[in-house]
Amino acid sequence: MTTRTADELRNKQQMYYDDVSEGQMLPTYVLGPMTPTHVFRWSAAIENWHRIHYDQDFSIYHEGLPNILVNGSWKQSIMPGYLKDLCLPDGWMWKVSFQHRAMIVPGDTITCWAKVTNKYVKDGMGFVELETGMKTQDDIETCPGQGVIVLPLKGGRSIPYPFVPPQG
Amino acid sequence: MTTSGTKLTSEVKAVIGKTSEFSEAGWGVANKERNRRFTQAIMDPDPRYWDEDFAKTTRYREVIVPHLAGGGSGRAPWMTDDPVSWTFKENPVADGVRDAPVGRRRGGLPPVPTDLVRLLNAGNEIEMYKHPIMGDRMYSQSKYANIIERVGRDGSHMLIITTETYHWNQRGELCYINRGSSFRR
Numbered sequence: 001m002t003t004r005t006a007d008e009l010r011n012k013q014q015m016y017y018d019d020v021s022e023g024q025m026l027p028t029y030v031l032g033p034m035t036p037t038h039v040f041r042w043s044a045a046i047e048n049w050h051r052i053h054y055d056q057d058f059s060i061y062h063e064g065l066p067n068i069l070v071n072g073s074w075k076q077s078i079m080p081g082y083l084k085d086l087c088l089p090d091g092w093m094w095k096v097s098f099q100h101r102a103m104i105v106p107g108d109t110i111t112c113w114a115k116v117t118n119k120y121v122k123d124g125m126g127f128v129e130l131e132t133g134m135k136t137q138d139d140i141e142t143c144p145g146q147g148v149i150v151l152p153l154k155g156g157r158s159i160p161y162p163f164v165p166p167q168g
Numbered sequence: 169m170t171t172s173g174t175k176l177t178s179e180v181k182a183v184i185g186k187t188s189e190f191s192e193a194g195w196g197v198a199n200k201e202r203n204r205r206f207t208q209a210i211m212d213p214d215p216r217y218w219d220e221d222f223a224k225t226t227r228y229r230e231v232i233v234p235h236l237a238g239g240g241s242g243r244a245p246w247m248t249d250d251p252v253s254w255t256f257k258e259n260p261v262a263d264g265v266r267d268a269p270v271g272r273r274r275g276g277l278p279p280v281p282t283d284l285v286r287l288l289n290a291g292n293e294i295e296m297y298k299h300p301i302m303g304d305r306m307y308s309q310s311k312y313a314n315i316i317e318r319v320g321r322d323g324s325h326m327l328i329i330t331t332e333t334y335h336w337n338q339r340g341e342l343c344y345i346n347r348g349s350s351f352r353r
Contacts, residue, residue: 006213010222031211038209045209047243049252050265050287062261063286072289076348077210077236080294085214090227097293097347145291161227162298162341 003030004085012088017119017126017151024116026130029082032109033137034070039106042074070104075134075143082112083132083147091151092163098132098145109137114147123166124157125150175325175352176317179281186312188276193306193335196243198233200302206237232299235335235344263287277310280329282352290328290349298343305338313347326353 020026032038036054043053051058052069059065075098083093104110111134118129127150134143150159200218207217215222216232223231244251256262265287300306313332319325330349336342 004213006215006219009214009216010219038211042209045205048265049255051263055264058261058263063263073236074210076289076292076294077234080235080296081210081212081214085212088214093296095293095295097291099291100289158227163296 003028009085009088012085014088014090015086015151017121017128017153017156020116020119020128020151022116022118026086026114026116029085029112030109031078031112034104034106034108034110036068036106039068039070039074042071046073048073066103067105070106070108072100075100075104078110079112079132079134079143079145079147083114083130083149086114087149087151090159091149092159092161094127094148094150094163094165096132096145096147098134098143100142101144102136102140102142104134104136104142110142111135117146121153124153125159125166126153126156173325174317175282175284175327176315177281180315180327183278183280183312184315186278188308188310190307190309191276193308196305198237198300198302198304198306200231203231203233203237203302206234210234228299228301230301232301233304235294235296235299236346237300277312277331280312280315280327280352282327284325284327284352286351286353288351288353290351292349293347295345296343298337298341300337300343306335306343307338308333308335320353324353326351 039053048071052063052065053071054068056068059068079098080093080096083096087093113135114130114132116128117131120127127148130147130149132145132147133141135141152159203217216226216228218231220231255264310331310333312329314330316328317325318328328349328351330347332345332347334342335344
């Protein structure tokens, strides 16, 4: 299950810099429950042959892991995608960083979240700093991190594409 | 398994700052089919990735590709042997990645001289500037940005290796920067 559809993304209304405030929780995404098939599909798509993602015996008995693991590289694409969608249609997901603190395994349902920690305007663009994460159904934070998204101001200039960050 | 003694040896420290050749990334040419497989695998139905008519109405004016669609790829280069068979030829219980052609290549960087064999993703820091588009070829250059040591609760030593990779398209436009860290334990 995913909480977004193509039509929702096609018709998404712009979130402006003026719309967000420090401490605000932004809309979440829920993905899952994850299955071995999801993990296999990702490994096949990027041709990742690391056996901890599809060979359960190897993962448990050779590597000492609890199960096959949802790929870190998958999470690496999920978090930017989540922030990208928050910025649509005309904002920009500029920076994201995160640590893989806990393993995600088949059966887990993941909630991507973001909280506004700071905001400022530079060169007429609205920069919004975020605390981000990816929690399991048991409220375990698997992927704590930070991000910076760039949103237009109401009546302000458009965000350049390709994105050009302000100097200094 | 508990290992004793530092793993951050002078030989390991010597690779910090080593830079790879500027080279074509392993994903080949961006195309619709690859975009379909990738975006379905990340559960992102965004029509900007597939609907050409809609994409023309967006700020991008054309179908775009997720930034990381190429950089995270483990695709093996063309080689005389079958790359999977080759991966397990010397070690039938290999993990499938460390000794694989792409694992040995590591973006053209030399291997880190350590006896720590287990590999896990530790985290990433990513900066985005421009999406790849259909027909793009991606080029990259990597550097060992840092290697530090951590000691686990059980006394085992591990390395955290941070690799910084810049990704450009064939027009020389910077698409994204990825600083990826991995555990070697």
